Amino acid sequence: MVQTSSRSLAAGKALESIYRAALDFVFPWTCHLCSCSDELSRRGTAGNFCADCQRRLAQDIPYSCGRCGAALGPYSSATHGCIHCRSKPIRFDSLTCLGMYNDALRKAVLSAKWSYSSAGTASLADLLFQFRHEELRNYDADLVIPVPQSWAVRLRRRFNPASVIAAVLATGLGVRADEHILRRRRMTRPQKRVSVQRRFDNQKNSFGVRDGHVVHGKRVLLVDDVVTTGATCSEAARTLKQHGVKSCRVAVLARVLDGR
Ligand SMILES: [Zn+2]
Ligand SMILES: [Zn+2]
Known part of the structure; x- marks a missing residue:
């Protein structure tokens, strides 16, 4: 019996490798960023990027602000936030x-x-997890929550990048991702069209929480694709904390530094 199941396991693996080789032949691998097809340089990398692109994407950040995640010089002061966040009413606790x-x-x-497919976003999320997994694990999140899109944005896009990234991080961390708890209550003007100073006001009361008891007392990892001023994630964190969330760390692919 044991012999039969190990034989069928080996046969299954052989079939899988034949299938993969056939797929690679029909759709040769290309790097998601530079489109090179250097398979060799892909080995040992995360996501679907060649080694060169991976180096450019996953940056070494020796010093960063504990509050907003901005990269800082070695002698910058970040005791109560940094030059990029000190004047902002940010309500999340930290950012990766x-x-x-x-x-x-x-x-x-x-x-x-x-893109039509969410594969590129999932690849970037794989990189985020691989390069920041220690920081993410140390946070010890109970729940991963993506920042929801408004219905108007949902009509234009095929997927919510935040949900794709949240799913990858939750799988890596072994915790649940829930994209139904946080919801948009009202339309907001696109943040790009609002002055940086007014972005926090623009987001005020724009989120609601379903089933607040689920998040009560929890440590939440709030996920989006990009953070600029932090106004959107801040309002989402404020709303979650109103419903008893104990702490809220933000995880994003990129931190924009020119949105002061
Ligand atoms: Zn590349
Ligand atoms: Zn900062």
């Missing part, structure tokens, strides 16, 4: 990101966001 919104990460995030 793959990197600052530089040329490579910007290109990768935008092309993944507007």
Whole structure:
């Protein structure tokens, strides 16, 4: 009996590798960022990026602000936030990101966001988990919650990048992702069209919580694709905390530093 099941297991694995080889032949692998097809450089990398692109995307951030995640110089003061967040009423507690919104990460995030498939976003989320897993695990989240899109945005896009990233992080951390708890209560003006100073006001009371008892006393990892001023995530965190959330860390692919 044992012999039969080990034989069928081996046969299954052989079939799977034949299937994968056939798929690779019909749809050769290409890097999600530079479109090179250098299979060798892909080995040992996370997501679907070649080694060069992975280096450009997953940045080494030796010093960062504990409050907003901004990369800082070694002598910058960040005791009560940093130059990028000190004057802002941010309500989340800390932020983890793959990197600052530089040329490579910007290109990768935008092309993944507007793609027909969510595969590019999932690849970036894989990188985020691989390169920041220690920080994410140490936070010890009970629940992963993506920032929801408004219904108007949902009509235009095929998927919510925040939900895709949240699913990847939740699987890696072994906790539940829930995209139904947090919801948009009203339409807000697109943040890009509002001055940086008014973005916090623009988001006020824009979120609601379903089944508040589920989040009560929980440590939440709130997920979005990009954070600029932090106004959207801050309002989401404020709403969650009104419903008893104990702490809220934000996880994003990229932190934009020019949105002061
Ligand atoms: Zn590449
Ligand atoms: Zn800061």
